[in-house]
Amino acid sequence: MDVTIEKKLQDLWKLQQIDSKLDNVHALMGELPMEVADLEDEIVGLQTRVDHIAVEVKSVEDEISAKKNAIKDFNKLIEKYDDQLNNIKNSREFEAITKEKEIAGLEILGAEKKIRELGKMLEAKAEIQTKTKEDLESRKKDLEFKKTELTEIEKENEEEMNKLRKESEKAMTALDKRLARAYSRIRKNMKNGVSVAPILRGSCGGCFSKIPPQRQSDIRAHFRIIDCEHCGRILVDQSVTGMEAQVEPKEPKTTRRKVRLTAKAE
């Protein structure tokens, strides 16, 4: 058995584990600032809506008070006509004033009807206003919470990330230059950052393709470094990883939180 190859595989696996931890911390931090930014956008949108509704409400209220003033004016006019009718000179004058009084009465009825309509409109708008304000307040609370969380995670992880970066550098120097370059090249090309993958249930733990049995035993033999025929990741067996070989391969966890407070499409 080639001890050197085995040692190389162990060093590669060790480096991969450190880098995967780093990726997880990055993913964790990577989404929170985005979530905070999303919430901030949403709050701006809701605030604009609240302001807009307030303008609409004010305009309906103004219209209602204009109608009420008009009714007062018509009532004054009717009083004036009544005075005139008390001092009437002839029937022609009587008819003319009575007609004017009737028109004023109809104007009042029309204005009252309009006030009722506007009142209903105002009610509907007030309801939307209340709901939007509630949404706004709730988002503001969410934002406050997320911001606190982000600050905490940043603080919390700073130390951890610095530690992991140092460990990664150290593990990298344990590899020979050619291997270190290969590792970095593969890692850079893989979306999940996995350069060294375990064999899991006879499949590559990186791309989940089946590994032919002969190749599997070659990997286990540690005669040379063997990559996955499909994705090019370096493959390591259970004796290197210490992982249960029968574990079902799973998509690596790259993000912790998927829950979004907003209904926006991902």
Ligand SMILES: [Zn+2]
């Ligand atoms: Zn693969």
